[in-house]
Amino acid sequence: MEQFxxxxxxxxxxxxxxxxxxxxxxxxxxxxxxxPYGFSPLRPELAGQIRKGDIxxxxxxxxxxxxxxxxxxxxxxxxxxxxxxxxxxxxxxxxSINNGLLLIENSQVQEDVKEGDSIIVKxxxxxxxxxxxxxxxxLPGNLMEILEAGGLVAAMQKRNGxxxx
Amino acid sequence: xxMTIGEKIIARAAGEEKVAPGEIHTVTLDRMMSNDGTTHxxxxxxxxxxxxxxxxxxxxxxxxxxxxxxxDNPKTAAAHKKMRDFAREHGIKLYEGQGVCHxxxxxxxxxxxxxxxxxxxxxxxxxxxxxxxxxxxxxDFLYAMVTGTSxxxxxxxxxxxxxxxxxxxxxxxxxxxxxxxxxxxxxxxxKVMEFAGDGAHGLSISDRMVLCxxxxxxxxxxxxxxxxxxxxxxxxxxxxxxEHMFKSDEDAVFAKVYExxxxxxxxxxxxxxxVDHYDTIANVEKEKIRIDxxxxxxxxxxxxxxxxxxxxxLKGKKVSPxxxxxxAPASQKVYQQAIxxxxxxxxxxxxxxxxxxxxxVCWGSCQGVIGENEVxxxxxxxxxxxxxxxxxxxxxxxxxxxxxxxxxxxxLVSPEV
Numbered sequence: 001m002e003q004f005x006x007x008x009x010x011x012x013x014x015x016x017x018x019x020x021x022x023x024x025x026x027x028x029x030x031x032x033x034x035x036p037y038g039f040s041p042l043r044p045e046l047a048g049q050i051r052k053g054d055i056x057x058x059x060x061x062x063x064x065x066x067x068x069x070x071x072x073x074x075x076x077x078x079x080x081x082x083x084x085x086x087x088x089x090x091x092x093x094x095x096s097i098n099n100g101l102l103l104i105e106n107s108q109v110q111e112d113v114k115e116g117d118s119i120i121v122k123x124x125x126x127x128x129x130x131x132x133x134x135x136x137x138x139l140p141g142n143l144m145e146i147l148e149a150g151g152l153v154a155a156m157q158k159r160n161g162x163x164x165x
Numbered sequence: 166x167x168m169t170i171g172e173k174i175i176a177r178a179a180g181e182e183k184v185a186p187g188e189i190h191t192v193t194l195d196r197m198m199s200n201d202g203t204t205h206x207x208x209x210x211x212x213x214x215x216x217x218x219x220x221x222x223x224x225x226x227x228x229x230x231x232x233x234x235x236x237d238n239p240k241t242a243a244a245h246k247k248m249r250d251f252a253r254e255h256g257i258k259l260y261e262g263q264g265v266c267h268x269x270x271x272x273x274x275x276x277x278x279x280x281x282x283x284x285x286x287x288x289x290x291x292x293x294x295x296x297x298x299x300x301x302x303x304x305d306f307l308y309a310m311v312t313g314t315s316x317x318x319x320x321x322x323x324x325x326x327x328x329x330x331x332x333x334x335x336x337x338x339x340x341x342x343x344x345x346x347x348x349x350x351x352x353x354x355x356k357v358m359e360f361a362g363d364g365a366h367g368l369s370i371s372d373r374m375v376l377c378x379x380x381x382x383x384x385x386x387x388x389x390x391x392x393x394x395x396x397x398x399x400x401x402x403x404x405x406x407x408e409h410m411f412k413s414d415e416d417a418v419f420a421k422v423y424e425x426x427x428x429x430x431x432x433x434x435x436x437x438x439x440v441d442h443y444d445t446i447a448n449v450e451k452e453k454i455r456i457d458x459x460x461x462x463x464x465x466x467x468x469x470x471x472x473x474x475x476x477x478x479l480k481g482k483k484v485s486p487x488x489x490x491x492x493a494p495a496s497q498k499v500y501q502q503a504i505x506x507x508x509x510x511x512x513x514x515x516x517x518x519x520x521x522x523x524x525x526v527c528w529g530s531c532q533g534v535i536g537e538n539e540v541x542x543x544x545x546x547x548x549x550x551x552x553x554x555x556x557x558x559x560x561x562x563x564x565x566x567x568x569x570x571x572x573x574x575x576x577l578v579s580p581e582v
Binding site: 028029 | 202210215244284285305307312316350384439534550556
């Protein structure tokens, strides 16, 4: 089972896609150009502080709003290893899996976690914070396959090129 | 055990007799729509990431430019050119300057019973004609365009039984924002919101589009009004045949059933910075909140009913010199009708700025972007922090009558009746 540890950034409920990446930056040519503006309406300094391998912990309905796929792409490009939230908006959920960004659903850890804490993630099994374990549900098999391949396009290629419709 | 409308549409698309919530199915899509918000990125992925790129059936794919129309800087111009060139090369129908994507899709394509993917969250609008429209991101769209298929998890259905009629001055926008306020911005997450009852059938197709369009703001995967005679008429009028008129079975299972009496609905004014911060304009107007801009338009509210309501609220009045009032008809067809019946002239006389049909103020780019600490009252789809401009700006959501009346008064107010 894959296991990793990451430093935590804490956000609240209903973090929408316009907060993750505001419209005015969508016209920038690449996700690399956009990523300094991630979360800027809420916390303009955050994108510069996130380091590779960090973990985002948030409340309910994370990623609600627009279908813009730049949202999970930017979170991944900032180096976030996974997001732990109480729940996710459905388009964001699909877009994250399709881009190989791991999403974990848990509603307990938010009460105990502080920004800067370290969380240990055992993928598909549990998360641990300060010696306490929180169980998590594994993703369905077809979604795990996409995630492990690194996203939907990679999974499609892996399955011997494009499936002829 | 019977099936709901959403389950029947997925079963048809999956080639299955029966499907149940929670199952994952491979489906053949009836149609796919992508707009200029993201198509250039999808084209990049198509050209750079795939080994043997091809498009399963170009006839099922529609590209519509509406987010940055006309192009306002070299970056959007480049994105448009990429979209235009790709459409031409692959035989994909392209619309440019015809209107907001969901309005164009309703006018020219959507049929009841279809399963439609759109690379835009408000694709839920197509439930107005009894179709299952759902928003996806660029990668999902790419996969669908290349294979003609995708996977879906069958959602549970929430049933909304609507009774009676909305009072004068109250719109389906007030109803759906009330529902979102009641169930919360994730109250329908992963679910279908199905609307039925005499109150639903009393609504016009335009009204139903308003209802279904905003279901995504409650997190819904689709919003569907039980199709009826009005759907058949609409399809015929637009040169199409309504074939798959699905209704939920008597013994269909709903995750929850809600009852709404339409006479009880009041004109709303949703407060910043979130779609479920519901309040009524009757409450909000007591605070005499000054506005800097008002907007009537968007995929939710740029149709003839809304333009009429705005013109009515401005009768004998002028837009306040402190306020910019922007109006963007939803499509060229709507625009022409509003010219013919004198509505555009009335709006211009009152001091409104008429924009070409496009997403305009609603999505915070291209037109009418608001500055630091400015206040907007809008018929747009969202009021998230910074949605329409500076992070410190504020957006209130209301119906076209409230927006127009507020434009004249200079502060948030109900139209005179």
